[in-house]
Each structure stands twice: as structure tokens, then as C-alpha cells.
Amino acid sequence: MGELTPGSAAELADAIRSATGPLAIRGGGTRAPAAEHATTLSIRGIRGITLYEPGALTMVARAGTPMAEIEAALAAEGQRLAFEPWDARTVLGRGGEPTIGGCVATNASGPRRVVAGACRDAVLGLRFVDGEGTILKNGGRVMKNVTGLDLVRLLCGSRGTLGAITEVGLKLLPGVAATATLTAEGLPAVAAVGAMSAALATPFEVTGAAHDPQSGRTHLRIEGSAASVAYRAERLTRALSSHGALSVSEGEGPWPRIRDAADLTGDADLWRISVRPSRAADTVARLPGRALIDWGGGLIWAEAPPGTDLRAACPGIGHATLVRAAADTHSRLGTLHPEPDAIAALSGGIRDKFDPAGLFRARPVPA
Amino acid sequence: MQMPEPDARILSLKAELVRRLVRALPAETVIHAPEELRAYECDALTAYACPPLAVVLPRSTEEVAACLRLCHEHRVPVVPRGAGTSLAGGALPTADCVILGVARLTEVLETSYEDRLIRVQTGRTNLSVTGAVEADGFFYAPDPSSQLACAIAGNIAMNSGGAHCLKYGVTTNNLLGATVVLIDGTVVELGGAHMDAGGLDLLGLICGSEGQLGVVTEATLRILPKPEGARPCLIGFDSSEVAGQCVSDIIKAGILPVAIEFMDRPCIRATDAFSGAGYPDCAAMLIVEVEGSEAEIDEQLGVITEIARKLDPVEVRVSQSEEESSRIWLGRKSAFGAMGQLNDYICLDGTIPVGELPRVLRRIGEMAAGYGLEVANVFHAGDGNMHPLILFDANEAGELEKAEALGADILTLCVEVGGCLTGEHGVGVEKRDLMAAQFDPADLEAQMRVKDVFDPAWLLNPAKVFPLDTSAGRRALAAE
Ligand SMILES: Cc1cc2nc3c(=O)[nH]c(=O)nc-3n(C[C@H](O)[C@H](O)[C@H](O)COP(=O)(O)OP(=O)(O)OC[C@H]3O[C@@H](n4cnc5c(N)ncnc54)[C@H](O)[C@@H]3O)c2cc1C
Numbered sequence: 001m002g003e004l005t006p007g008s009a010a011e012l013a014d015a016i017r018s019a020t021g022p023l024a025i026r027g028g029g030t031r032a033p034a035a036e037h038a039t040t041l042s043i044r045g046i047r048g049i050t051l052y053e054p055g056a057l058t059m060v061a062r063a064g065t066p067m068a069e070i071e072a073a074l075a076a077e078g079q080r081l082a083f084e085p086w087d088a089r090t091v092l093g094r095g096g097e098p099t100i101g102g103c104v105a106t107n108a109s110g111p112r113r114v115v116a117g118a119c120r121d122a123v124l125g126l127r128f129v130d131g132e133g134t135i136l137k138n139g140g141r142v143m144k145n146v147t148g149l150d151l152v153r154l155l156c157g158s159r160g161t162l163g164a165i166t167e168v169g170l171k172l173l174p175g176v177a178a179t180a181t182l183t184a185e186g187l188p189a190v191a192a193v194g195a196m197s198a199a200l201a202t203p204f205e206v207t208g209a210a211h212d213p214q215s216g217r218t219h220l221r222i223e224g225s226a227a228s229v230a231y232r233a234e235r236l237t238r239a240l241s242s243h244g245a246l247s248v249s250e251g252e253g254p255w256p257r258i259r260d261a262a263d264l265t266g267d268a269d270l271w272r273i274s275v276r277p278s279r280a281a282d283t284v285a286r287l288p289g290r291a292l293i294d295w296g297g298g299l300i301w302a303e304a305p306p307g308t309d310l311r312a313a314c315p316g317i318g319h320a321t322l323v324r325a326a327a328d329t330h331s332r333l334g335t336l337h338p339e340p341d342a343i344a345a346l347s348g349g350i351r352d353k354f355d356p357a358g359l360f361r362a363r364p365v366p367a
Numbered sequence: 368m369q370m371p372e373p374d375a376r377i378l379s380l381k382a383e384l385v386r387r388l389v390r391a392l393p394a395e396t397v398i399h400a401p402e403e404l405r406a407y408e409c410d411a412l413t414a415y416a417c418p419p420l421a422v423v424l425p426r427s428t429e430e431v432a433a434c435l436r437l438c439h440e441h442r443v444p445v446v447p448r449g450a451g452t453s454l455a456g457g458a459l460p461t462a463d464c465v466i467l468g469v470a471r472l473t474e475v476l477e478t479s480y481e482d483r484l485i486r487v488q489t490g491r492t493n494l495s496v497t498g499a500v501e502a503d504g505f506f507y508a509p510d511p512s513s514q515l516a517c518a519i520a521g522n523i524a525m526n527s528g529g530a531h532c533l534k535y536g537v538t539t540n541n542l543l544g545a546t547v548v549l550i551d552g553t554v555v556e557l558g559g560a561h562m563d564a565g566g567l568d569l570l571g572l573i574c575g576s577e578g579q580l581g582v583v584t585e586a587t588l589r590i591l592p593k594p595e596g597a598r599p600c601l602i603g604f605d606s607s608e609v610a611g612q613c614v615s616d617i618i619k620a621g622i623l624p625v626a627i628e629f630m631d632r633p634c635i636r637a638t639d640a641f642s643g644a645g646y647p648d649c650a651a652m653l654i655v656e657v658e659g660s661e662a663e664i665d666e667q668l669g670v671i672t673e674i675a676r677k678l679d680p681v682e683v684r685v686s687q688s689e690e691e692s693s694r695i696w697l698g699r700k701s702a703f704g705a706m707g708q709l710n711d712y713i714c715l716d717g718t719i720p721v722g723e724l725p726r727v728l729r730r731i732g733e734m735a736a737g738y739g740l741e742v743a744n745v746f747h748a749g750d751g752n753m754h755p756l757i758l759f760d761a762n763e764a765g766e767l768e769k770a771e772a773l774g775a776d777i778l779t780l781c782v783e784v785g786g787c788l789t790g791e792h793g794v795g796v797e798k799r800d801l802m803a804a805q806f807d808p809a810d811l812e813a814q815m816r817v818k819d820v821f822d823p824a825w826l827l828n829p830a831k832v833f834p835l836d837t838s839a840g841r842r843a844l845a846a847e
Pocket of ligand 1: 410411446447448449450451452453454456457458469489510511512513516517518519520521522523524525526527528529530577578579581582583584703791792793828
């Protein structure tokens with residue numbers, strides 16, 4: 001169906017108010033093909049960084065701003081996003097241009113999430129338009145704000161089902177001068193998760209902890225000033241000596257590929273499983289295909305033969321989101337993890353309040 | 368400050384309600400004698416007090432659910448209560464409410480260092496959560512100054528912060544899961560030992576909801592390994608503009624201190640006289656603390672003091688020992704106590720964009736002079752969370768009202784410069800009627816619709832957070 005590209009929040013609100021059928025809110029379109037039975041409501045025209053104060057670690061950007069533009073502005077000041085957003089294009093084999101609005105709407109977070117928090121932890125405030133075309137705000141641009149109910153967290157990860165996000169306030173982090181990766185070879189998953197847990201329990205500020213069951217490699221990342229990284233790499237190597245030998249390499253290392261699960265491309269279905277870290281190894285043992293463990297065990301990327309219900313195969317997990325699969329698999333198994341009745345009733349009640357006409361009720365965006 | 372008239376129907380129901388509560392719950396969990404109810408008539412906002420109809424202190428989630436089911440059935444308002452240290456009147460009772468307190472729910476349910484979490488009942492105090500794990504080298508990061516007394520329940524309800532949140536975040540960033548009892552007694556588990564929500568982030572919504580959406584009885588909290596060490600430096604300037612510049616320069620240099628605290632001259636003088644901390648007598652002072660190994664601390668403090676020295680400071684003092692560190696912190700930590708010795712005070716809690724600091728401090732000074740009142744400022748400078756203390760004499764008629772009026776003006780200023788009414792203490796009754804300064808009617812309507820979903824009859828902590836006139840229709844409908 002058609003596409004609307006409003007250039008401002010006011011135009012977006014008008015478009016929603018005059019909608020006669022379902023709308024599919026879309027940022028850069030990296031996650032899914034355009035919906036067939038809905039009008040695409042593109043946020044791309046609502047773009048631009050409106051405020052950047054490096055000395056206050058704060059940025060405000062319109063939702064359609066490309067991630068690349070945000071990252072370039074931050075790099076110029078030696079700053080970055082704490083949550084290291086992952087780029088869905090690699091595993092989905094798609095094009096498009098990721099936007100900050102899409103990132104927030106999917107709560108997209110990469111390896112640093114395990115210590116620095118998710119995307120939702122870095123969002124200071126939002127402007128959005130609900131299903132009745134009302135322009136709303138919550139939070140703001142300051143780091144500490146407990147004024148009223150926290151609709152910011154509610155909108156983060158709501159995947160376009162509550163409203164169209166038009167502006168985002170972000171908390172930033174200083175960049176780092178040096179990065180080192182400590183790598184152990186040949187650990188089975190149980191031992192790897194044990195080593196990652198041990199590393200994350202040290203005071204040496206590990207900012208990435210991942211294990212690749214295919215290669216048997218376990219990676220730990222340390223970031224900071226050159227002297228501090230050298231010191232901590234040495235201390236961590238000693239602290240983990242009982243878990244096996246660690247080799248140290250400098251530079252960006254494997255982290256961009258871990259962030260995007262870049263080895264897990266192909267035709268198999270792909271899931272993201274959120275699990276208690278100490279359950280990661282036994283969960284991986286049940287998987288039918290390739291996997292990648294991140295977040296010290298808290299996140300498992302898992303491949304499965306097309307159409308397989310991995311949720312049924314992995315009891316005791318927190319939740320599993322279907323990332324890559326045929327459309328009918330998405331509708332049969334559900335993109336998002338089914339919720340217990342009482343929680344589904346609350347979530348459904350909230351969706352009805354924000355979107356009484358059900359305009360945004362199209363299939364949820366994967367991942 | 369106004370509260371709605373108590374509902375005569377409910378007041379006349381007291382005997383019947385108490386009878387049913389005692390039948391449904393162990394007798395010792397129900398408090399109803401007038402002299403015993405006095406202990407619950409206020410929280411730390413002591414200017415306002417009102418004994419409740421009854422108090423229930425359950426010993427389990429099931430008993431909390433039983434109490435809520437009864438109150439729901441009889442349409443009796445419920446005010447959840449942790450330790451009663453709210454500075455915003457969040458736990459202030461109404462005459463027709465049941466106070467539902469979690470003070471008896473203090474157990475540690477599980478500790479896992481492998482998963483870096485602890486699960487506790489929410490009546491447990493903030494400091495005793497760290498107490499349960501610190502022997503093993505861990506701590507719970509959010510550290511409100513009230514941490515010896517306040518409960519995790521109140522921390523979650525207010526999304527409390529602390530001195531170290533620049534680096535570690537506030538409660539919502541350290542909360543993994545919660546057991547929540549809804550107004551009809553339904554028990555839901557939000558989040559858990561895993562990270563992030565699969566669907567809508569209801570856990571994030573509950574955190575900071577000030578008892579409006581449900582009663583939180585258990586919580587899974589993230590714990591962190593303790594840093595190797597920490598050390599502060601003290602930097603004095605003869606203008607607050609330059610102190611503000613220094614904060615910004617430190618952050619721009621890529622350093623993320625765990626804490627940057629700011630005090631102005633009235634506050635420096637009062638705390639120094641009270642604590643003998645040995646502070647310089649200057650217009651503005653920063654305490655900047657960094658963490659790591661000895662060498663890492665030296666490296667960061669080296670960068671910080673180099674930045675400070677370029678700004679012509681009155682004094683730069685780098686702590687060389689544990690003892691000197693505690694002396695530097697002593698004055699700051701005793702700031703509220705010191706001011707309390709001198710005066711009565713109201714503690715504000717607005718947040719401003721860090722860059723607005725000099726302008727806001729100047730305007731606060733002018734506004735205070737206009738009211739003939741004095742204001743002392745302490746400030747989490749790294750995150751812009753201000754605590755102006757308005758000094759007044761409670762024994763003099765009209766002074767409290769004057770101080771409250773100045774407080775409202777200052778908070779409105781915080782909003783005007785791009786900040787907010789409250790950074791960590793919450794809205795409660797204290798800032799309830801200022802909400803329209805920060806939110807448009809539509810913004811408040813959206814929040815109230817969320818409350819409608821969780822609490823359709825508006826029984827949970829009514830007459831808080833939302834301005835009375837804004838919520839009047841909903842409360843009236845519910846009372847019918
Ligand atoms: C000297 C002093 C210093 C302080 N310093 C700080 C500080 O540095 N940072 C900071 O953030 N705050 C600070 N505070 C404020 C206060 O301590 C916090 O707001 C604290 O989190 C309140 O916890 P409490 O258990 O005492 O909650 P209470 O006062 O009992 O209740 C607070 C709110 O939580 C709700 N509530 C309580 N229990 C539950 C529950 N089980 N389920 C749902 N809702 C519930 C209540 O209804 C109320 O709205 C300070 C207070 C004092 C007196």
C-alpha cells in the first residue's frame with residue numbers, strides 16, 4: 001500500500017488523525033519489508049540533531065535521524081552511545097538506513113548492554129504521537145527525572161504499537177582511548193559461561209563477554225585509557241588463570257561482528273533468547289543449530305530449521321524473539337514471546353488506551 | 368496543600384473492614400487502634416499528617432494480595448508504604464485509606480554471584496541489600512542518602528537515585544524483576560533474572576510509579592563487583608560559573624567520575640562549621656570522586672586537577688588517604704543535618720541541564736531575595752539534580768507558605784530552562800499541583816490512562832502525583 005512521509009510531528013499527527021486504515025510505522029526500514037495490508041507511515045522526513053551538549057553528555061535528535069549521522073556527530077567529540085546498538089541489516093540481509101527512532105522502538109542493544117545498560121537505559125525523554133494523533137512528551141533532556149509515570153521506558157521497545165516516536169533525548173558516554181580483547185580457546189559452553197561470570201564479577205570493568213560455540217572462542221573486552229587497559233588486561237588474565245589461558249589483542253577486535261551476529265547469516269530461522277546467564281549453557285545444549293552467546297550468557301542468538309518453535313524446545317528462558325523467519329512462521333509462532341494472561345491483559349489494556357482504533361496493530365517488527 | 372474530603376461511606380465502614388481484615392489475615396498484621404495509627408500519619412514530609420483508617424503489615428505476598436482483594440471489594444483506598452522516608456509526601460495517608468506497609472517483608476530470597484543478582488522482599492532497607500553481599504565483594508549501586516532507613520519498596524516506587532548515579536544509574540537501571548500485586552489481588556511477575564522485556568516494558572513503567580499501579584513485594588536487583596578503590600578531590604572556585612565550566616570540561620575530557628557534588632558558599636560555611644571538614648571559604652566547591660586501582664585513580668585525578676588548575680581555582684585538594692577522603696565527604700554528607708541545626712528548611716529536588724547552572728543559581732539568589740529568604744545549594748553537578756535548601760523559621764506564621772511559594776518558583780524555573788520538577792524524590796503531594804508547569808493536559812491524560820488500566824477505580828494512592836483538578840473526574844466516578 002502507499003507511504004506517507006510527514007516532515008514534522010505536526011504533519012505526522014495530521015496523518016494519523018486522517019488515517020482510514022492500518023498504519024505501519026517505519027524508520028529506516030531495516031527490519032522488515034513494507035507491510036502489505038497497511039499504509040507505511042515513514043518517520044524518515046522527521047530528522048536532524050536538535051541539541052548536542054558534549055559537556056553534559058546529552059543529545060536530542062529527531063526520530064528519523066540516521067544512526068550514522070548520530071554516530072558521526074558523537075565521534076567528532078570523542079563520545080558514543082553506551083548501549084552499542086546492533087544493526088539488523090546483517091542478519092536479515094536487508095538494506096535501508098537505521099534510524100535512532102527505530103533503534104529506540106526496538107530497544108536495540110549490543111555487547112556493552114551487559115554492563116552499561118540497554119538502549120532504554122540511555123533514553124532521557126521522548127516525544128511521540130499516539131493513535132489518536134495527539135502529540136505527547138515524557139521525560140526530557142536531563143539525566144535525572146522522576147516526574148510522573150515513566151512512559152519513556154514503556155515506549156522503548158514498544159515496536160510502533162503505542163505511537164510514533166518523533167524525538168529522542170539520549171544520555172551519552174565518553175569514548176575510550178584503548179580497547180583490548182582477551183580470548184580463550186576451546187572452552188565448552190559451561191566453562192565459557194563460568195569464565196565470563198567470573199570476569200564480570202571482578203572489579204576490572206569488562207564491557208563485553210561473548211562465546212562462540214562454533215569456534216570455541218570466548219572473548220572478554222576491556223576499554224579505557226591505554227594505561228588502565230593494560231593494567232586490567234594483566235590483572236584479569238591472572239584472575240582467570242584457572243579458567244584457561246587468555247591471549248590479549250588490541251583494537252576493535254571481534255565486537256562489531258559479535259554485536260551484529262555476523263556469522264549467523266543464511267536461510268535458517270534466527271532467534272534472540274534472553275535468559276538467566278547461569279542457564280545459558282544448558283539452553284545452548286538444547287539448540288538445533290548454530291548459536292552465539294553474548295551478555296556474559298544473558299543473550300543467545302540461535303539458529304533453527306525454518307518453522308521450528310525454539311521456545312518450546314528451551315524451557316526456563318526469560319523470553320525469545322523471532323528475528324529472521326518466513327512471514328507465516330512469524331504469524332504462527334508469534335514474533336514476540338507469549339505473555340502470561342495477567343500481563344497480556346495489562347499490555348493489551350495499555351495498547352487500547354494509546355491506540356483505541358487499532359491503527360498500529362499490524363504484525364510487530366522482528367527483533 | 369489540599370487533600371480531598373474523606374469519604375463518609377468508607378469512614379463508617381471502619382469496624383466492618385477491620386473485622387474482615389482480621390478474619391482474612393493474622394490479627395497481628397492489622398493495626399487499627401487510634402494511638403497506634405499515629406505512627407503512620409506522615410512520612411518525611413512532616414509538614415503534612417493524617418492518621419489512616421487502618422494499617423496492614425503483611426508477612427507475605429499472599430497476605431498483601433488478601434488485603435488488596437478486601438480493599439478492592441469494599442472500594443477502600445490503599446496507600447502503599449515502605450519505610451516512610453519520602454520527602455514528597457508519597458506515603459501520606461488519607462483519613463479513609465488503609466496503609467499497606469511492607470515493613471515485615473525483609474528477607475533475602477536468593478543471591479547469585481554467577482548471575483550478579485539478589486532477590487529480596489521489598490521491605491528490606493537499601494543499605495542492608497549491599498550488606499548482604501559486600502562480604503563477597505559486591506554492592507547494590509543506587510545509594511540514596513537515606514539508605515540506612517529507606518526500603519527497596521520506596522526506592523522502586525520513587526525510582527530513587529544517589530550520589531553515584533552518574534556512573535551507575537538510578538533504580539530503574541538496576542532493577543531486573545519485580546513481583547507486583549495488582550489492586551484486585553492478582554500477582555504478576557515482571558522481568559526476572561534475565562535482561563530486558565520481551566513485550567512492553569511494564570517493569571520500567573512500575574518503577575517510579577509512586578504506588579499508583581500496584582504493590583511491589585519482591586524485587587530482583589542487579590549487584591556489581593566493588594571497585595578496587597575510590598578517592599575524591601576537592602576544588603574551590605570563587606565563582607559558580609567557573610565551577611560549572613570545570614564540570615563540563617571534566618566530562619568533555621572523557622572522564623566519567625562516579626560523583627561530582629557541588630556546594631555554594633552558604634552551604635559550605637554551614638557544613639564546615641557543623642562538621643569541621645576544613646572546607647575553603649569560597650563561592651563554589653566541587654567534590655569529584657573517581658574509582659579504580661591506585662594508578663587509575665592517580666591518572667584520572669591528574670587529568671581533573673590539570674583541568675581545574677587552568678581555571679584559577681581557590682584551592683585544589685587531592686585526597687591522599689582514607690582519612691582525608693572521609694573528611695572531604697564529611698561536610699557534604701552532613702549537609703542536611705547541618706542546615707537543620709541552623710534553620711527549618713525545605714529541600715527541593717529539581718533537575719536542570721548542567722549548562723544552565725550559573726544562570727539558575729543567579730536567578731535562585733534573586734528570587735530568594737525577593738521573598739526575603741535564604742537558599743543554600745547542594746547539587747549533584749554531574750547530572751544536574753539540584754537540591755536547593757530553602758531556609759525558614761517554622762515558628763513564625765506564614766513562613767512555611769512563603770518558603771513553599773519560593774520553592775514552586777524555583778521548580779518552575781527548573782522546568783523553564785529545560786529541566787524537571789523532581790530528579791529523585793518524586794511528585795507525591797508536594798509537587799502534585801505543579802505538574803501542569805511541566806506537562807500539557809494531554810501528557811497528563813496519557814499517564815492517567817495508564818493508571819486506568821492498572822487501577823480502574825483509582826484506589827491506589829489516590830490524590831497524589833496528578834493535580835487534584837486533573838484527576839477529579841476519575842476519582843469522583845470511582846467513588847460512586
Ligand atoms: C534524609 C533523607 C535523605 C534522602 N536522600 C535521598 C537521596 O539521596 N536520593 C533519593 O532518591 N531519595 C532520597 N530521600 C527520599 C526517600 O528516602 C526515597 O524516596 C526513598 O526511596 C523512599 O523509600 P521508603 O521506603 O521510605 O518509601 P515510603 O516513604 O514509604 O514511600 C514512598 C513512595 O513509595 C510508595 N510505596 C512504598 N512501598 C511501596 C510498595 N511496596 N509498592 C508500591 N509502592 C510503594 C509509597 O506509596 C510512596 O508513594 C531522602 C529522604 C530523607 C529523609
